[in-house]
Amino acid sequence: METFTELKDFVENPGFTEQRERALANLDLSSIDVPIVHIISFFAKLPYCFTLQSCYGHFLYPGQQNANNYKPLPIVDNIKRVEYRIAYIALCLENNDHGRALLQDLSKIPPIDPDYIQIGCADWFWKRQVNSFVLQVEPYRHRYKDRVSVDYLEARRIENTRYDFFAYLYTLLYERQ
Numbered sequence: 001m002e003t004f005t006e007l008k009d010f011v012e013n014p015g016f017t018e019q020r021e022r023a024l025a026n027l028d029l030s031s032i033d034v035p036i037v038h039i040i041s042f043f044a045k046l047p048y049c050f051t052l053q054s055c056y057g058h059f060l061y062p063g064q065q066n067a068n069n070y071k072p073l074p075i076v077d078n079i080k081r082v083e084y085r086i087a088y089i090a091l092c093l094e095n096n097d098h099g100r101a102l103l104q105d106l107s108k109i110p111p112i113d114p115d116y117i118q119i120g121c122a123d124w125f126w127k128r129q130v131n132s133f134v135l136q137v138e139p140y141r142h143r144y145k146d147r148v149s150v151d152y153l154e155a156r157r158i159e160n161t162r163y164d165f166f167a168y169l170y171t172l173l174y175e176r177q
Helices: 016-026 034-045 097-106 123-128 152-176
Strands: 049-055 058-060 081-085 087-093 117-122 132-137 147-151
Touching (some): 016 049, 016 087, 034 152, 049 123, 081 152, 087 152, 097 132, 097 152, 123 132, 132 152, 147 152
Antiparallel strands (some): 058 081, 081 147, 087 132, 117 132
């Protein structure tokens, strides 16, 4: 996120229910990256939360320029650099016990790999929607960028971290259903 910031404190949001209803009415699951459709569906069932945007994260390299590719990185020795397009989920939480508890649970995800997973806010989301938070998989040193160029071995690490990130998130949300 080019506007990624540290976590902000919850603020009052009396319009949350209407904002959530509007967001859910506009949610088109066919536009969500296939590997995370279930995660977005789980979020949609929680009455104290709604998603704003998401991306599974994509890797581009010589021979693979499809920006929506979901295939794992090939195991080869001839790829030097990989462009990584950030994996993230931006969501809005209700300022109540359930919303704060979910944020606390989501805050347990970055320790899976603190060098590659962050939780925070994004200024442009917050300006549109207060109490919006972002979980992202991005090398810490590039946490303010939407895409980065990394060497192949680091791309493999990011890919593994992304898998662990979404698996943990899926389990967390599945248990809340």
